Amino acid sequence: xxxxxxxNRLPSVEGCFNGAVIMGGTVAQMAGxxxxxxxxxxLGEAHYNVSHSLYGRYxxxxxDGGVSSIQSLASYKNISSYFLYQSTALSERxxxxxxxxxxxxxxxxxxxxxxxxxxxxxxxxAPVDVGIEFSNDVHIESDLTGTERVKSLFTGCELIDxxxxxxxxxxxxxxxxxxxxxELLIVDVEVSxxxxxxxxxYDIFEGSVTP
Numbered sequence: 001x002x003x004x005x006x007x008n009r010l011p012s013v014e015g016c017f018n019g020a021v022i023m024g025g026t027v028a029q030m031a032g033x034x035x036x037x038x039x040x041x042x043l044g045e046a047h048y049n050v051s052h053s054l055y056g057r058y059x060x061x062x063x064d065g066g067v068s069s070i071q072s073l074a075s076y077k078n079i080s081s082y083f084l085y086q087s088t089a090l091s092e093r094x095x096x097x098x099x100x101x102x103x104x105x106x107x108x109x110x111x112x113x114x115x116x117x118x119x120x121x122x123x124x125x126a127p128v129d130v131g132i133e134f135s136n137d138v139h140i141e142s143d144l145t146g147t148e149r150v151k152s153l154f155t156g157c158e159l160i161d162x163x164x165x166x167x168x169x170x171x172x173x174x175x176x177x178x179x180x181x182x183e184l185l186i187v188d189v190e191v192s193x194x195x196x197x198x199x200x201x202y203d204i205f206e207g208s209v210t211p
Contacts, residue, residue: 003039003207043203044088050081050196069148072195074106082123083187085201091181093160093173093204098134098153098189099197102142107193109136111153115174116186123186129175131188133168140194150197157204173204 011026052070085094094115102109114131116123134140134153141151155171163175176185187201 003035003205039090040205042088042090043205044086044091045200045202046083046085047198047200048083049198052195070101070150070195070197071148072101072103072109072193076195077107077192078190079192080123080188080190081196083189083199083201084118085185085187087176087181087183087185088203089182091176091203093157093175094155094187094201095157095173095204096155096187097200099150099199100140100153100191100194101148101150101197102136102140102194103148104136104142104144104193109140109142109193110134110191111140111194112168112190113155113174114168114188114190115176116188117180118184118186123188125186127188128177128180128185129163130165131168131174132171134171136193139171142193159204159206 011022011029015026016022087094096113098111100111111134112131113133114127115129116125116127119125132155136142139153153171155173158172160172160175162177163169163172174187187199189196189199
């Protein structure tokens with residue numbers, strides 16, 4: 001069925017509680033409203049701002065507003081950050097937007113993203129999706145001097161099938177296996193020579209689904 005994205009009113013109370021079995025347009029209106037709630041309005045989403053001790057070459061701290069630059073430090077090598085994501089029963093593919101700054105002075109910029117379950121209260125559980133990799137000069141914009149301007153990377157919203165890769169793929173959405181949908185998940189982001197300013201994770205909307 002098609003999922004309506006525009007505002008969809010539910011039937012009036014008087015149209016439903018009138019002493020008769022409802023059918024036809026009233027039922028279709030209720031079905032459309034419920035489908036919109038579950039498949040559009042109730043989709044999962046998470047946004048994280050990543051604080052750093054210094055923002056940019058002028059030494060702004062994360063307490064200062066109006067800062068549009070961020071500096072990748074020499075110590076940013078193989079650093080993993082773990083972002084929690086509460087999936088829903090309909091979470092199948094997760095799109096990700098990352099705001100970042102990269103510099104090639106000390107290392108080759110690289111970002112790897114994988115998806116892990118939160119079972120066992122550990123960040124080292126085997127991934128349910130080995131994930132993807134953003135590479136320097138192919139996806140990541142960087143330079144030697146470090147202009148520190150924040151740029152964006154996006155996984156895209158392709159409705160992929162369950163991946164079978166054993167090493168990171170080219171950028172694509174992360175895939176949530178059916179057995180893990182509705183669970184608290186961990187988005188593992190490993191960076192080298194990259195400073196992350198923020199990350200946005202969300203369920204991909206599907207305009208047509210099979211009930």
